[in-house]
Amino acid sequence: MTFATTLSVYIARVFLSAVLGMLGALAGLVALFDFIELLRRATTRPEATFGIVVQIAAFRLPWVAMQILPFAVLLGGILAFWRLTRSSELVVARAAGVSAWQFLAAPAFCAVALGSIATGAISPVSAVMRARAVVLEDHYLRGAAGALTLNGGQLWLRQSDRQLDPQGVAILHAGTVTAKSGALEAQNVSIFRLDNNDRLLQRIEAVQASLQDGGWNLNSARTIAPGQLPSAPGSLMLPTDLTVARVQESFAPPDTFSVWALPGFIALLNRSGFSSIRHQLQFQSLLALPLLSGTMCLLAAGFSMRPQRRGGVAQMIGGGVAAGFALFMISKLAEEFGQSGALPPVLAAWVPAASGFMLAVALLLHLEDG
DSSP states (O other): OHHHHHHHHHHHHHHHHHHHHHHHHHHHHHHHHHHHHHHHHHTTOTTSOHHHHHHHHHHHHHHHHHHHHHHHHHHHHHHHHHHHHHTTHHHHHHHTTOOHHHHHHHHHHHHHHHHHHIIIIIHHHHHHHHHHHHHHIIIIIIOOOOHHHHTTSOEEEEEEETTSSSOEEEEEEEEEEEEETTEEEEEEEEEEEEOTTOOEEEEEEEEEEEEETTEEEEEEEEEEOTTSOOOOOEEEEEEOSOOHHHHHHHTSOGGGSOTTTHHHHHHHHHHHTOOOHHHHHHHHHHHHHHHHHHHHHHHHHHHHOSOGGGOOHHHHHHHHHHHHHHHHHHHHHHHHHHHHTSSOHHHHHHHHHHHHHHHHHHHHHHHHHO
16 A cells, blocks of 8 residues: 555656646747737837737736646646656556556546646636736737727627516617726617516617616616607616626626636626626636546556557557647537537537546556456
């Protein structure tokens, strides 16, 4: 028992050092290319100084590290297990009666722990820094005023209408929306108030509206109800639980939210009529990251623990890299299906990791018992 424990700790240390080293190298390489691309885009923007570009690249670094973590686990694991196999340490361990499942438990646990730390602890930091990078990029490199400008300046939303009894919904459309200095101003506003059976009760047409704490202030508003004449223009107040920040965030990339903030924000999007598919997919992908990291560890072991005397080591390692990138392509394809609504976000996020896990287990069973 002591021998197996000592061996597991040793293999876990070798694996963890290789993965962390590979993560640092890959993150640095990707960040370098990202920095060069940002510099290229900044050449036509005099206000985008070298310091601003450095800030944007630095703020994007944690997000980049999270994106490449599974590949760092795969390549670092292949390197670690290949070194242990080349030095015959794994061969001696297996000859001493230690099965592959015993000495792979510790590296797999480390990989899952890395994924869990990335999901629970790194994603909040990455989300904050990524959001700051998006703001700087919009201001200095895209020349846009914000997320609403990128959306075309229009706004559609659906919210609960607490003024109706029983509670109904209000669908709001604004032809022009601008967000400046923490305020949201809308022009040419149409509001459709429906009961809980989706029956139209009232329509409100307003020339101008502003979103403030607790509701929409409508100016020059006329109410139109079935069977009644339009009312005279006046001021109205429509309660809402939305804020300016929430409306802007609804158009922001999903990776600007941490795993802890996503469930509440998804519920708010659903209540407000915004599509939450991208945010659901991001949430499920973050939850599946530990499983994906563990899968990459087992794939690395399955493709790199072949004894050298059998030959074909280069082909095995190449096969491991190819399998990892194939899993990446499958996950991206599933993500596209998930964003289009063809697949539920849960399946789009979990199926690639689960299928890769089963492939890795089958490969290790063949290697150990076949």
